[in-house]
Amino acid sequence: QLSKRLERVADYLPSDSCFADIGSDHAYLPCYVCLNDSEAKAIAGEVNVGPYESALSEVRNQNLEDRIEVRLGDGLEVLEPGEVRQVVIAGMGGSLIKNILDRGKEKLKNVDRIIVQPNIGAKFLREWFIEQKYQLTKEEILEENGHTYEILIAQPGDPLVCYQKDIFSKQLLFGPHLLKERPEVFRQKWKEEYAKRQRVLTQINKSKEPHLEKMNEVRTEMEWIEEVLAI
Ligand code: SAM
Numbered sequence: 001q002l003s004k005r006l007e008r009v010a011d012y013l014p015s016d017s018c019f020a021d022i023g024s025d026h027a028y029l030p031c032y033v034c035l036n037d038s039e040a041k042a043i044a045g046e047v048n049v050g051p052y053e054s055a056l057s058e059v060r061n062q063n064l065e066d067r068i069e070v071r072l073g074d075g076l077e078v079l080e081p082g083e084v085r086q087v088v089i090a091g092m093g094g095s096l097i098k099n100i101l102d103r104g105k106e107k108l109k110n111v112d113r114i115i116v117q118p119n120i121g122a123k124f125l126r127e128w129f130i131e132q133k134y135q136l137t138k139e140e141i142l143e144e145n146g147h148t149y150e151i152l153i154a155q156p157g158d159p160l161v162c163y164q165k166d167i168f169s170k171q172l173l174f175g176p177h178l179l180k181e182r183p184e185v186f187r188q189k190w191k192e193e194y195a196k197r198q199r200v201l202t203q204i205n206k207s208k209e210p211h212l213e214k215m216n217e218v219r220t221e222m223e224w225i226e227e228v229l230a231i
Helices: 004-011 028-036 049-061 094-103 122-131 165-174 176-181 184-206 212-230
Strands: 018-022 041-046 068-072 086-092 113-118 134-144 147-156
Touching: 004 028, 004 086, 004 113, 004 134, 004 147, 018 028, 028 041, 028 049, 028 068, 041 049, 049 068, 086 094, 094 113, 094 122, 113 122, 122 134, 122 147, 122 165, 134 176, 134 184, 147 184, 165 176, 165 212, 184 212
Parallel strands: 018 041, 018 086, 041 068, 086 113
Antiparallel strands: 113 147, 134 147
């Protein structure tokens, strides 16, 4: 049984997908996709030997060796340019995902869809998509086993179409699409984020030399959260 989180990620792959799942761990995502779509093909990339071996055995157990290739290597290094049309990176922090994408930029030339699922720090990915001229076409937020996850989908295109100048910084933090839709899970997440920031403020206030800049940044974000949740 695939997690709801990875099921949702899989929903954003087109049929006949030819994709890379970087940091694939057990290769559950590519196996699920290929079992449900006889035309799909995938490359599962893993940097660590343990997960790489788990991926190999899962693919073998599912008899999918002809359609899923498991490769050992760091990030997008496992890919040849033009080999895949979609890239998935899920279940890591936003800054790590950003780093993997950034170090492998030249492998993304023929990729027309990037699906990322950061556990935290989605903002870093929104920033990277803008810098690298990807349009954020969709965002989703979901809750599973007490955790909140965001899924971001991007494709080459005008990166600023979903942003507005006057609320740009807010949109980077909350997500332009999620900010518009504000589903219940989103509200729940930002209630918790508000409480986290309250704790950070308390810590800063307790320190001998309070970091004023950090304090202002946290306060500003708390004001934004108040605004967003009040509506
Ligand atoms: N993608 C799966 C998911 O969403 O359930 C697994 C997530 S697991 C928490 C993160 C995996 O990414 C680990 O198996 C880890 O070895 C792998 N990983 C971390 N950094 C990586 C990198 N630079 N290149 C490839 N894999 C990486």
